[in-house]
Amino acid sequence: MAKSVENRALKKGAWSPEEDKKLIAYIKRYGIWNWAEMAKPAGLQRSGKSCRLRWVNYLRPGIKHGNFTxxxxxxxxxxxxxxxxxxxxxxxxxxxxxxxxxxxxxxxxxxxxxxxxxxxxxxxxxxxxxxxxxxxxxxLPDMSDAEIDQxxxxxxxxxxxxxxxxxxxxxxxxxxxxxxxxxxxxxxx
DNA sequence: AAGTCATACAACCGCCGGAAT
DNA sequence: TATTCCGGCGGTTGTATGACT
Structure with a gap:
């Protein structure tokens, strides 16, 4: 099967606020149906994996950021x-x-x-x-290898x-x- | 104030398993 | 049954920021 996504000229690195908005807007409107195919109609030059990671880890509702208790x-x-x-x-x-x-x-x-x-x-x-x-x-208290074995x-x-x-x-x-x-x-x- | 080092975090890569065909 | 694709995971890397000298 041919690759369904063009891998050339895909953007990498940190996401811009505009890209975040595009992804959120697209998912709100059409939902998640195929990460690999969604990026293009959403207006993003990102891989499906990148979009998924961004959504799952940062854009998804209910995500808590900040220090761990x-x-x-x-x-x-x-x-x-x-x-x-x-x-x-x-x-x-x-x-x-x-x-x-x-x-x-x-x-x-x-x-x-x-x-x-x-x-x-x-x-x-x-x-x-x-x-x-x-x-x-x-x-932990010091132990020799022999003691550990023992x-x-x-x-x-x-x-x-x-x-x-x-x-x-x-x-x-x-x-x-x-x-x-x-x-x-x-x-x- | 400038340079260096350490730390924290965001993102990518490679791999695997399941689903679809 | 074999092949291909997609989603998801663990490990790792890159970069920004702060602390220190």
């Missing part, structure tokens, strides 16, 4: 610890039966923080929280991962707010 940071750290793997699956009960839905780490965390986007959480994690955890680990059982007892088959309702899956296994199911707790 302590509670939000704790939520991120807690969930990041639980969702160590890239993704997991949940079973969703729909009228047509059970279907499996894949949820990804950052989007799961974002679903727990209304108004926050996965990209914003990811950036905040890399910029702040990962470093903070790193420093916390560095503040007391660790990583080979036979790897860190726990999420048990994927949490049974959730369709309505809760839509917001993903109740789609995580409870913390009590995590052996680390």
């Amino acid at each position: 302590k509670e939000e940071e704790e939520t991120i750290i807690d969930l990041h610890e639980k969702l160590g793997n890239r993704s997991f699956h949940v079973q969703v009960v729909s009228s047509s039966g059970q279907i499996m839905v894949e949820l990804n780490r950052w989007s799961v965390i974002a679903s727990k923080l209304p108004g926050r986007t996965d990209n914003e959480i990811k950036n905040h994690w890399h910029a702040h929280l990962s470093k903070r955890l790193k420093y916390d680990l560095n503040s 007391y660790s059982s990583f080979e036979t007892n790897p860190p726990p991962t999420i048990v994927p088959n949490a049974l959730i309702s369709e309505s809760s899956a839509a917001t993903s707010t109740n789609s995580l296994p409870s913390s009590s199911s995590n052996p680390k707790q």
